[in-house]
Amino acid sequence: MIAKRTFLLGAAAAALLAAAPPVYAQDAVKIGLILPMTGPFASTGRQIEAAVKLYQAQNGATVAGKKVEVIVKDDTGTPDITKRLAQELVVNDKVSFLAGFGLTPLALAATQIATQGKVPEVVMAAATSTITEASPYVVRTSMTLPQVTTPVADWAAKNGVKKAMTMVADYGPGIDAEKAFTETLTKQGGTVESLRVPLRNPDFAPFLQRVADAKPDALFVFVPAGIGSIFMKQFVERGLDKSGVKLIGSGDMTDDDLLNDMGDVALGAVTSFHYSAAHPSAENKAFVDSFKKMHSMRPNFMAVAGYDGMHLIYEALKKTNGATGGDALVAAMKGMSWTSPRGPISIDPQTRDIIQNVYIRKVERMDGELYNVEFDTVPNVKDPVKAAKK
Numbered sequence: 120m121i122a123k124r125t126f127l128l129g130a131a132a133a134a135l136l137a138a139a140p141p142v143y144a145q146d147a148v149k150i151g152l153i154l155p156m157t158g159p160f161a162s163t164g165r166q167i168e169a170a171v172k173l174y175q176a177q178n179g180a181t182v183a184g185k186k187v188e189v190i191v192k193d194d195t196g197t198p199d200i201t202k203r204l205a206q207e208l209v210v211n212d213k214v215s216f217l218a219g220f221g222l223t224p225l226a227l228a229a230t231q232i233a234t235q236g237k238v239p240e241v242v243m244a245a246a247t248s249t250i251t252e253a254s255p256y257v258v259r260t261s262m263t264l265p266q267v268t269t270p271v272a273d274w275a276a277k278n279g280v281k282k283a284m285t286m287v288a289d290y291g292p293g294i295d296a297e298k299a300f301t302e303t304l305t306k307q308g309g310t311v312e313s314l315r316v317p318l319r320n321p322d323f324a325p326f327l328q329r330v331a332d333a334k335p336d337a338l339f340v341f342v343p344a345g346i347g348s349i350f351m352k353q354f355v356e357r358g359l360d361k362s363g364v365k366l367i368g369s370g371d372m373t374d375d376d377l378l379n380d381m382g383d384v385a386l387g388a389v390t391s392f393h394y395s396a397a398h399p400s401a402e403n404k405a406f407v408d409s410f411k412k413m414h415s416m417r418p419n420f421m422a423v424a425g426y427d428g429m430h431l432i433y434e435a436l437k438k439t440n441g442a443t444g445g446d447a448l449v450a451a452m453k454g455m456s457w458t459s460p461r462g463p464i465s466i467d468p469q470t471r472d473i474i475q476n477v478y479i480r481k482v483e484r485m486d487g488e489l490y491n492v493e494f495d496t497v498p499n500v501k502d503p504v505k506a507a508k509k
């Protein structure tokens with residue numbers, strides 16, 4: 120009898136619980152942060168997660184009366200896993216945002232789920248131009264490769280580079296970079312020969328031998344974050360640092376996360392990019408100082424895009440007064456502008472891509488450490504591929 124009453128009470132309590140979800144579930148806004156936390160692209164995950172933690176430490180975990188809960192998932196850099204995790208986060212965890220996406224194939228693996236679930240997909244890393252066109256719920260805080268590559272191609276044309284070679288990772292962003300560089304330099308009378316290196320387990324040696332044989336004025340390189348030091352090591356092993364071939368690239372190659380360990384070989388490399396840890400502004404100094412203090416490492420461009428992605432999410436929630444409908448959130452994000460550690464930025468309301476300054480930089484030693492030191496600025500650059508379609 121006693122046992123039966125206990126059972127009935129238990130069942131009644133369970134029914135009550137099912138009917139009235141606990142208060143915290145209603146008042147929490149969940150962000151599913153999908154990142155490569157292990158595998159060859161783990162530096163991207165580590166940087167973005169660290170920046171998200173810093174943003175929440177500085178801005179609190181409550182927005183518009185709602186607690187913001189970040190759920191971090193490791194996709195190991197594998198698109199099938201990204202897709203499964205995105206599905207689980209939307210269906211089971213009922214996240215209001217998907218965020219992260221360390222590589223182009225990973226961002227593309229989630230766009231269908233974002234569209235079907237009407238959940239904003241905040242892309243903090245992946246940088247192939249077309250990604251924002253794969254879903255109206257994609258909003259990007261990183262960059263596009265054509266956006267950050269064109270300025271260094273212009274710089275090369277103005278600085279005597281007539282014969283160039285490109286060496287890019289053979290997938291979306293690399294092909295975007297190759298095309299932007301080639302079009303920009305050839306329009307100004309230069310010639311370009313292109314080389315493509317596999318993305319996974321890259322061996323640059325045979326390609327570097329072709330560069331050594333051809334002796335171009337400059338070699339333009341795109342490798343994704345985390346891979347630049349492998350490239351630099353092989354560049355030196357082939358003797359190319361002493362060959363007179365000028366090393367240029369998008370700033371992924373001289374990524375702030377790895378730059379200090381590359382050594383003197385990196386000195387003098389000219390790149391164009393949207394972020395340097397040495398960007399001289401009060402906002403950036405505060406960002407770099409607090410990031411280093413919290414995480415004992417230097418932030419790179421992935422970190423700044425994660426930090427700005429969180430700002431975008433927080434400000435969108437403020438604008439909707441905490442309402443989490445995907446359409447209202449994306450509408451709130453369009454046209455938003457603010458001062459990032461990288462400089463002034465905004466979300467293009469037409470494309471949902473980021474508009475930002477692109478800086479021309481040179482690797483120099485400052486206070487005993489290697490930095491990408493900015494020496495010229497191209498202001499408010501849009502993704503040129505989408506701008507040309509209009």
Ligand code: DHB
Pocket residue numbers: 163221222223224244245246247291292342343344345371
């Ligand atoms: C991509 C990844 C990177 O790490 C990077 O530096 C640039 C682009 C990408 O896969 O889109």
